[in-house]
Amino acid sequence: GENVEQHPSTLSVQEGDSAVIKCTYSDSASNYFPWYKQELGKGPQLIIDIRSNVGEKKDQRIAVTLNKTAKHFSLHITETQPEDSAVYFCAASDGNEKLTFGTGTRLTIIP
Amino acid sequence: EPEVTQTPSHQVTQMGQEVILRCVPISNHLYFYWYRQILGQKVEFLVSFYNNEISEKSEIFDDQFSVERPDGSNFTLKIRSTKLEDSAMYFCASSHHPYNQPQHFGDGTRLSIL
Numbered sequence: 001g002e003n004v005e006q007h008p009s010t011l012s013v014q015e016g017d018s019a020v021i022k023c024t025y026s027d028s029a030s031n032y033f034p035w036y037k038q039e040l041g042k043g044p045q046l047i048i049d050i051r052s053n054v055g056e057k058k059d060q061r062i063a064v065t066l067n068k069t070a071k072h073f074s075l076h077i078t079e080t081q082p083e084d085s086a087v088y089f090c091a092a093s094d095g096n097e098k099l100t101f102g103t104g105t106r107l108t109i110i111p
Numbered sequence: 112e113p114e115v116t117q118t119p120s121h122q123v124t125q126m127g128q129e130v131i132l133r134c135v136p137i138s139n140h141l142y143f144y145w146y147r148q149i150l151g152q153k154v155e156f157l158v159s160f161y162n163n164e165i166s167e168k169s170e171i172f173d174d175q176f177s178v179e180r181p182d183g184s185n186f187t188l189k190i191r192s193t194k195l196e197d198s199a200m201y202f203c204a205s206s207h208h209p210y211n212q213p214q215h216f217g218d219g220t221r222l223s224i225l
Binding site (some may be wrong): 031032034036041042043044045046049051088091093095096097098099100101102103104 | 115117142144146152153154155156159166167169202209210211212213214215216217218219
């Protein structure tokens, strides 16, 4: 089955700097890659997703890139703000209904 | 914005007891899911459900688990005889379509087995 690795497990950046979180996946059949943000006491909130026919997708300060050959995808957050502090999860789907999640990255924005 | 709602937010149960976790998916969504997250670990898929049938399940979803859509709005997860290792956050999610479509999650039920 699919296995998703996520790095780093923790990340601290100065407010205003950029943050990058990386994930790799094992199943070359995977073709859908969402990113979720989880704040304390809340469920995962979808922030951006990308499908395998696209190499990059951007939504304001958030972007995701996908390299199908290398089987990795990354989340980029620019001009970070204190409210970006949360745990971020990547996930992958091989066209079935289930999402396979990474282990999460705790992002802390230092004011 | 429509959201998935889950009740209760925290459930404490004695080992061996049955527990039912409840979810109200987004109203026009047709596909429903349960995931769980053991403390400090990754979110894991349990089961997906469509048209009153289980469409996919993981190896975690054994005979002690069952799901049901008892009416037009609720979606439930039942654990028949709880074990200590069932302690986790349980998340319900829903989507309008399956297969590479966004899944929207509720805020979860924290299940504590004593």
